[in-house]
Amino acid sequence: MKNLTYSIGFAAAAFWGGMAQAADDVTLQLKWVTQAQFAGYYVALDQGFYEEEGLNVTIKPGGPDIAPAQVIAGGGADVVLDWMPSALASREKGLPLVNIAQPFKSSGMMLTCRKDAGVASPEDFAGKTLGVWFFGNEYPFLSWMSQLGLSTDGGEDGVTVLKQGFNVDPILQGQAACVSTMTYNEYWQIIDAGLSPDDLVVFKYEDQGVATLEDGMYVLEQNLEDPAFVDKMTRFVRASMKGWKWAEENPDDAALIVLDNDETGAQTEKHQKRMMGEIAKLTAGSNGALDPADFERTVQSLLAGGSDPVITDHPGEAAWTHKITDAALN
Amino acid sequence: MMWVIIALVFWLAAWAVNVALARSRYHDTKLVRLIVPLLFGATLLVLWEGLVRGFSVSPVILPAPSVVAQTFANSTDILWVDFTQTVLKGAVSGYAIGCLSAFIAAIAIDRSAFLTRGLLPIGNFVAALPIVGIAPILVSWFGFDWHSKAAVVVVMVFFPMLVNTVQGLRETDQMQRDLMHTYAAGYVTTLTKLRLPAAMPFVFNGLKIAATLALIGAIVAEYFGSPTRGMGFRISTGVGSLSIDLVWAEIFVAALAGSGFYGAVALIERAVTFWHPSQRGRA
Numbered sequence: 378m379k380n381l382t383y384s385i386g387f388a389a390a391a392f393w394g395g396m397a398q399a400a401d402d403v404t405l406q407l408k409w410v411t412q413a414q415f416a417g418y419y420v421a422l423d424q425g426f427y428e429e430e431g432l433n434v435t436i437k438p439g440g441p442d443i444a445p446a447q448v449i450a451g452g453g454a455d456v457v458l459d460w461m462p463s464a465l466a467s468r469e470k471g472l473p474l475v476n477i478a479q480p481f482k483s484s485g486m487m488l489t490c491r492k493d494a495g496v497a498s499p500e501d502f503a504g505k506t507l508g509v510w511f512f513g514n515e516y517p518f519l520s521w522m523s524q525l526g527l528s529t530d531g532g533e534d535g536v537t538v539l540k541q542g543f544n545v546d547p548i549l550q551g552q553a554a555c556v557s558t559m560t561y562n563e564y565w566q567i568i569d570a571g572l573s574p575d576d577l578v579v580f581k582y583e584d585q586g587v588a589t590l591e592d593g594m595y596v597l598e599q600n601l602e603d604p605a606f607v608d609k610m611t612r613f614v615r616a617s618m619k620g621w622k623w624a625e626e627n628p629d630d631a632a633l634i635v636l637d638n639d640e641t642g643a644q645t646e647k648h649q650k651r652m653m654g655e656i657a658k659l660t661a662g663s664n665g666a667l668d669p670a671d672f673e674r675t676v677q678s679l680l681a682g683g684s685d686p687v688i689t690d691h692p693g694e695a696a697w698t699h700k701i702t703d704a705a706l707n
Numbered sequence: 708m709m710w711v712i713i714a715l716v717f718w719l720a721a722w723a724v725n726v727a728l729a730r731s732r733y734h735d736t737k738l739v740r741l742i743v744p745l746l747f748g749a750t751l752l753v754l755w756e757g758l759v760r761g762f763s764v765s766p767v768i769l770p771a772p773s774v775v776a777q778t779f780a781n782s783t784d785i786l787w788v789d790f791t792q793t794v795l796k797g798a799v800s801g802y803a804i805g806c807l808s809a810f811i812a813a814i815a816i817d818r819s820a821f822l823t824r825g826l827l828p829i830g831n832f833v834a835a836l837p838i839v840g841i842a843p844i845l846v847s848w849f850g851f852d853w854h855s856k857a858a859v860v861v862v863m864v865f866f867p868m869l870v871n872t873v874q875g876l877r878e879t880d881q882m883q884r885d886l887m888h889t890y891a892a893g894y895v896t897t898l899t900k901l902r903l904p905a906a907m908p909f910v911f912n913g914l915k916i917a918a919t920l921a922l923i924g925a926i927v928a929e930y931f932g933s934p935t936r937g938m939g940f941r942i943s944t945g946v947g948s949l950s951i952d953l954v955w956a957e958i959f960v961a962a963l964a965g966s967g968f969y970g971a972v973a974l975i976e977r978a979v980t981f982w983h984p985s986q987r988g989r990a
Contacts, residue, residue, distance in 0.1 A: 450765050515944075
């Protein structure tokens with residue numbers, strides 16, 4: 378009996394002690410599989426930046442069948458990484474996502490075409506087959522095509538769209554004239570597959586004036602009314618941005634940290650180091666706070682969809698907030 | 708909360724009615740046999756609607772059936788385009804090619820011991836290939852349009868059809884074949900007059916299994932690259948763009964198409980194998 382009392386006493390003491398220093402749990406849902414695209418978060422975890430802020434962070438890798446917006450709607454994450462077009466489209470569908478931080482200043486998306494397919498400029502797209510990612514990643518492309526006045530239903534005056542798997546096979550096999558690529562990933566898969574940069578023409582969304590914001594941090598609007606949640610996110614953003622800046626300065630080490638966290642073992646050191654170098658170019662120039670001008674440009678690009686715009690109403694300033702970044706970065 | 712209570716009350720009431728019907732002396736009449744499953748289906752829908760509304764489940768997780776019905780009515784044009792692409796072009800053509808070639812292969816296998824030993828194991832091997840493994844390969848061979856989906860369907864339906872037909876052709880016993888022999892019937896006559904009719908229940912068994920496989924194959928194959936239409940395309944991309952209501956509408960179409968396809972094959976079976984014990988006694 379005495380033993381039992383002691384045990385309960387110890388258990389209670391341990392519980393109390395645990396309560397006192399319990400770190401706040403934060404679950405982050407990535408947009409894609411573990412790779413250098415998310416180096417900042419893995420660095421912050423690995424270097425203990427989250428721990429310093431009293432956070433216990435779980436990073437959930439994404440994949441081709443994981444929609445961050447759906448995960449957060451189902452309560453599977455506190456904060457998700459998503460592209461702004463997809464987040465704003467979700468917002469219009471009734472899921473109130475709010476951008477709290479934007480570590481990516483520039484867009485890494487581009488359309489990569491084969492010269493021998495007869496594409497030299499966007500005027501040559503008509504009548505061609507173009508590979509596009511779907512699952513929420515199609516919005517920047519659809520918005521660009523409607524600004525060019527090209528229908529996406531095929532035919533001579535339009536473009537034929539094929540749903541590209543998350544690889545570059547269609548351009549290698551000549552099934553498509555162009556495919557979607559990211560500067561930091563799929564472009565290099567094409568190069569590794571044996572095509573040289575001289576064989577290719579690339580159209581960066583950034584250069585075409587249709588760039589949209591990628592990989593921002595989004596939370597649910599109603600959670601922002603809770604001061605405890607706001608405080609948790611403030612610490613999370615501060616530590617994450619510290620991780621990003623560390624990754625920019627130490628790209629090779631950051632790539633190795635990402636590799637350590639890749640449970641699938643699918644990534645290679647060469648590819649990740651190269652990816653980290655390209656990612657650093659996209660995060661450069663952002664301190665984590667969303668630039669309202671960039672937001673406005675993204676919204677205008679999505680609204681300017683002719684007969685088939687990606688979003689129909691201006692989401693207004695409710696779709697982003699500086700509340701967190703102001704507190705985190707000053 | 709009101710919605711949850713209404714749904715639960717409806718559930719209990721429908722349950723009571725069904726139990727009463729099943730115990731009543733009319734339980735074997737046609738009308739009652741139709742009402743019981745219909746009432747059960749309606750109960751499921753009402754429960755779904757009531758729980759989704761009552762607990763205000765987010766429509767991006769699970770839309771209510773009324774929302775799905777509305778989406779269905781508003782997007783019949785999209786649904787028709789997808790149905791044409793996936794079912795009429797992909798599934799039906801693949802089904803026809805796969806079943807016909809398996810039928811011919813079965814007759815050839817039956818005729819030759821060499822093929823029995825050589826072709827059957829290969830058919831077995833192909834059937835064991837996972838669809839997620841072969842679909843991307845067939846897409847890169849036959850292109851993104853419906854041709855590659857038909858090819859996936861052919862691979863999926865070939866084996867069940869082949870095995871069933873081969874088994875069916877072995878249904879007749881030695882006595883029956885000897886009788887044909889005494890009538891001076893050759894191979895072809897024996898085949899068409901005796902063995903193929905005897906094989907029909909097995910052939911239709913294969914056809915029915917293949918009917919559901921064909922639809923699954925055509926939809927899943929669209930996950931691995933497709934033009935911007937088709938039921939598999941819509942289902943696989945709808946989640947990403949949070950059009951879950953449209954995904955459910957597609958699932959409903961797939962269920963209708965699958966049941967219709969199966970039902971059509973079953974009706975033909977009833978007409979062809981009217982003599983078989985399993986079909987006798989059915990009006």
